[in-house]
Amino acid sequence: MIIKKPPIVSILGHIDHGKTTLLDYIRKSKLALKEAGGITQRIGAYEIDYKGEKITFIDTPGHQAFYTLRERGINISDVSILVIAADEGVKDQTLEIINYLKISKIPFIIALNKIDKKEADPSRVISQLIELEVIPERWGGDIPLIEVSAYTGQGVDDLLETIIILRDIYDLKVEINKKGKGYIVESFKDPKRGFLASAIVIEGEVKYGDFLITKSAFCKIKIFEDDIGEKLEKAYPSKPILVGNFNNLPLVGESFEISNDKDISKIQQSLKEQENNQIKKIIFLDEKARADYLLIIKADNIGSLEALNLVFKKISEDNNLNLKILKADIGPVTFEDLKLAKDLNAFLISFNLKNSKQILEEIKNLNLHKKFFDSRIIYQIEQDFVNFISKKEEIESLKGELEVLAVFNQTKSKKTIGGRMLKGKLSLNQKITILRNKELVGYGKIISLEKNKNPVKEINEKELSGLIIETNTEIKEADIIKGV
Numbered sequence: 001m002i003i004k005k006p007p008i009v010s011i012l013g014h015i016d017h018g019k020t021t022l023l024d025y026i027r028k029s030k031l032a033l034k035e036a037g038g039i040t041q042r043i044g045a046y047e048i049d050y051k052g053e054k055i056t057f058i059d060t061p062g063h064q065a066f067y068t069l070r071e072r073g074i075n076i077s078d079v080s081i082l083v084i085a086a087d088e089g090v091k092d093q094t095l096e097i098i099n100y101l102k103i104s105k106i107p108f109i110i111a112l113n114k115i116d117k118k119e120a121d122p123s124r125v126i127s128q129l130i131e132l133e134v135i136p137e138r139w140g141g142d143i144p145l146i147e148v149s150a151y152t153g154q155g156v157d158d159l160l161e162t163i164i165i166l167r168d169i170y171d172l173k174v175e176i177n178k179k180g181k182g183y184i185v186e187s188f189k190d191p192k193r194g195f196l197a198s199a200i201v202i203e204g205e206v207k208y209g210d211f212l213i214t215k216s217a218f219c220k221i222k223i224f225e226d227d228i229g230e231k232l233e234k235a236y237p238s239k240p241i242l243v244g245n246f247n248n249l250p251l252v253g254e255s256f257e258i259s260n261d262k263d264i265s266k267i268q269q270s271l272k273e274q275e276n277n278q279i280k281k282i283i284f285l286d287e288k289a290r291a292d293y294l295l296i297i298k299a300d301n302i303g304s305l306e307a308l309n310l311v312f313k314k315i316s317e318d319n320n321l322n323l324k325i326l327k328a329d330i331g332p333v334t335f336e337d338l339k340l341a342k343d344l345n346a347f348l349i350s351f352n353l354k355n356s357k358q359i360l361e362e363i364k365n366l367n368l369h370k371k372f373f374d375s376r377i378i379y380q381i382e383q384d385f386v387n388f389i390s391k392k393e394e395i396e397s398l399k400g401e402l403e404v405l406a407v408f409n410q411t412k413s414k415k416t417i418g419g420r421m422l423k424g425k426l427s428l429n430q431k432i433t434i435l436r437n438k439e440l441v442g443y444g445k446i447i448s449l450e451k452n453k454n455p456v457k458e459i460n461e462k463e464l465s466g467l468i469i470e471t472n473t474e475i476k477e478a479d480i481i482k483g484v
């Protein structure tokens, strides 16, 4: 039987932006009824009931289990909430997380927190986000943004509602009539009850008396509870569970499977192999590669390497290039990497790393700097690389700009305007930004372009033109429409 999957939600964000406070608020406000009599136990995740729908929250931001999984390129959350304090805005960690969310393609919601504070400045945060190409729904994009206060609870119901909506939009479903699988979240030794672990069920069912097997431990489930200490008979996907007692301490982040005692060693072996494969999958070395472009990629962890791998695969497909990754490895750039890059005339990509001064100097000495792309933002690396290969730098300086002279008609999603080209050129179907007093106010696309009332594909410097722009942003006279 296939059911709608209760979404597993992770809350991410820069330190002090309110993740813990928000998690506590949700837990307290939505557990109250169920909890009467029960004692909550912290098992790394909790489940709430919102209007009859279950939602699981991973309750420790930056939890080791999820970090370990991320390093192996595994994500178990169905939806993420990116908490940004409305008074502080986008910070270093926010950037990193945005980057991670874009790559991993996890649906996410922005919770603009601390909205109760008088210093809160949502519009500033929104322009920061737009600059990062994270466009909230209200601005014509597809990212839900909700103003919340983890103190007063303002906006929290909207947030929960949006999680359910995303679950439905992404049509998250799961099979339950099969043997359960999932991940260990925490493990510990209880003086009375022995080796216990908390876990999250990802698919199938887990029953009392089943054998729960990980690569390093197993148990016949005799202790089986939920996050409020209630005894369980069965658990379905997304359920946080506490199980025991194990023969050994299972490791945080390892996967489990359900079976019978005969299969224990077979399953343990296959789980070991699966994990090794996850790690090996993206580390490959092909020194003899012949290609238009050779790459050496260095990054902070396996997840990043995997993401970069995908980015370059896409670039090579989009641009019809023969691109080969010569080496993909974790850790800062080494002298060996430089030698390889020099000898084979390869590109050197460094993602989210701190490279030493000596290395950076040597890159200059060896004249490798033009083919060295170093950033903490994958998107930046992608852009720089694409610019390099297609010499887009020249085009960049010619990005078309049109001044709006008249606004003829505005519907919610389409604006008919007239204007004069100030510089460069604009083309039909081109994506544009809308600037007002040099500030970015919106995004859109040119869906109709006319010169002297005749449809054209392109308009050039100094020409007058009539345009229809697809955008939800109101356009005003004197705005600048700029090509992207």
Ligand code: GDP
Pocket: 013, 014, 015, 016, 017, 018, 019, 020, 021, 022, 061, 113, 114, 115, 116, 117, 148, 149, 150, 151, 152
């Ligand atoms: P975390 O590091 O992201 O988990 O942040 P915390 O939840 O520990 O919050 C950091 C600080 O911000 C604490 O002093 C909280 O009391 C405060 N805080 C969190 N949410 C809000 C909010 O909605 N409004 C206000 N005014 N303060 C908040």
